[in-house]
Amino acid sequence: xxxxxxxxxxxxxxxxxxxxxxxxxxxxxxxxxxxxxxxxxxxxxxxxxxxxxxxxxxxxxxxxxxxxxxxxxxxxxxxxxxxxxxxxxxxxxxxxxxxxxxxxxxxxxxxxxxxxxxxxxxxxxxxxxxxxxxxxxxxxxxxxxxxxxxxxxxxxxxxxxxxxxxxxxxxxxxxxxxxxxxxxxxxxxxxxxxxxxxxxx
Numbered sequence: 281x282x283x284x285x286x287x288x289x290x291x292x293x294x295x296x297x298x299x300x301x302x303x304x305x306x307x308x309x310x311x312x313x314x315x316x317x318x319x320x321x322x323x324x325x326x327x328x329x330x331x332x333x334x335x336x337x338x339x340x341x342x343x344x345x346x347x348x349x350x351x352x353x354x355x356x357x358x359x360x361x362x363x364x365x366x367x368x369x370x371x372x373x374x375x376x377x378x379x380x381x382x383x384x385x386x387x388x389x390x391x392x393x394x395x396x397x398x399x400x401x402x403x404x405x406x407x408x409x410x411x412x413x414x415x416x417x418x419x420x421x422x423x424x425x426x427x428x429x430x431x432x433x434x435x436x437x438x439x440x441x442x443x444x445x446x447x448x449x450x451x452x453x454x455x456x457x458x459x460x461x462x463x464x465x466x467x468x469x470x471x472x473x474x475x476x477x478x479x480x481x
Contacts, residue, residue, distance in 0.1 A: 283316070283317060283344075283347050283348070284315070284316040284317070284347065284348045284349075284350065284383075285316060285317045285318075285319060285340070285344055285347045285348070285349050285350070286316050286317070286318050286319070286350050286352065286466075286469055286470060287318075287319045287320075287321060287337070287340060287349055287350070287351045287352065288303075288318070288319070288320050288321065288352045288354060288466070289321045289323050289333060289336075289351065289352065289353045289354060290320065290321070290322065290323065290354045291323050291324075291325055291326060291354065291355065291356070291394075291439075291440060292322060292323075292324065292325065292439065292440035292441065292442075293322060293440075293441070293442035294440075294441070294442055294443050294446065294447065295354060295394055296320050296322055297442070297446075297447040298394065298397075298398075298447050298450075298452075299320065299354065300320060301447050301448075301450075301452045302452060302455075302456060302463065302466075303318060303470070304452075305452040305453055305456065306456065306467060306470065306472050306477045307470075307472075309453065309476060309477050310472050310473065310476055310477060312471070312472075314470055314471070315471060316350075316469075316470065316471075317344070317347075318470075319340055321333075321336050321337075321340075323336075324440065325440050326355060326367050326368065327367070329367065329368045329373060330368060330369075330372065330373045330376055333353070333373060333376075333377060334376055334377065334380055337349070337351065337377055337380055337381075337382065338380060341380075341381060348383045349381065349382045349383055350382070350383055350384050350386070350469050351377055351382045351384070351385045351386070352386050352387075352388050352465070352466055352469070353373070353374075353385065353386070353387050353388070354387075354388040354390075354394075355387065355388075355389060355390075356389075356390045356392065356393040356394060357389045357390060357391055357392060357393075358392045358393050358421065358422075358423075370387060374387070386465045386466075386469075388462055388463065388465065388466060389462060390422075390459075390462065391462070392421045392422045392423075393421065393422040393423045393439075394422070395422035395423040395425070395426040395437075395439070396421065396422030396423075397422070397455055397458070397459050398422075398426060398446075398450060398455070399417060399422060399425060399426060400454060400455050400458040400459070401450045401451045401454050401455055402417055403451070404449045404450040404451050404454075405426070405429060405449075405450070406429070407449050408445065408446050408449035408450075409429060409430065409432070409433035409435065410433060411429065411432060411433055415429070415432070417429075418432075423437075423439060453479075456477060456478060457478045457479060460474065460478040
């Protein structure tokens with residue numbers, strides 16, 4: 281029997297925790313069990329992305345032979361939007377994974393950075409940091425603004441490092457609704473109805 285495996289590649293442990301929370305919350309909303317297996321891969325940043333993605337995908341294939349693999353590459357768009365020389369060739373990476381045996385490969389792009397997504401639930405961020413609800417979002421784009429809030433709480437936010445307890449404080453459903461267009465391909469691959477998950481009519 282051929283099983284389907286959805287593999288989510290994320291840039292670091294906090295991102296992994298976020299996508300796990302998204303998958304759990306979407307399942308709770310839909311009140312269904314997933315018919316596919318789900319794997320999470322920590323890419324530890326975006327350096328050597330093509331080589332590392334191929335290596336990690338091949339490792340999964342060895343453990344799960346005779347499966348269909350749908351791959352989701354979750355990356356921030358800011359490194360492409362503001363860089364004269366993007367760190368990876370997205371189409372090249374995608375084609376290399378298809379050539380290696382992936383059934384399909386889809387990018388999930390945070391418009392600026394995933395930290396911008398976290399800030400869609402500013403109340404949750406402030407709750408985690410134990411800052412007053414009256415605290416305003418700091419100036420700057422996602423990652424920069426989040427770092428400033430962490431500093432205000434005498435904490436340090438380092439992208440790619442695990443932030444214990446942070447994701448648990450966020451309203452994941454609120455963030456899913458705010459990022460619906462970006463997350464829709466993942467929901468569709470998991471067999472979920474976007475209108476129900478995002479509460480759209």
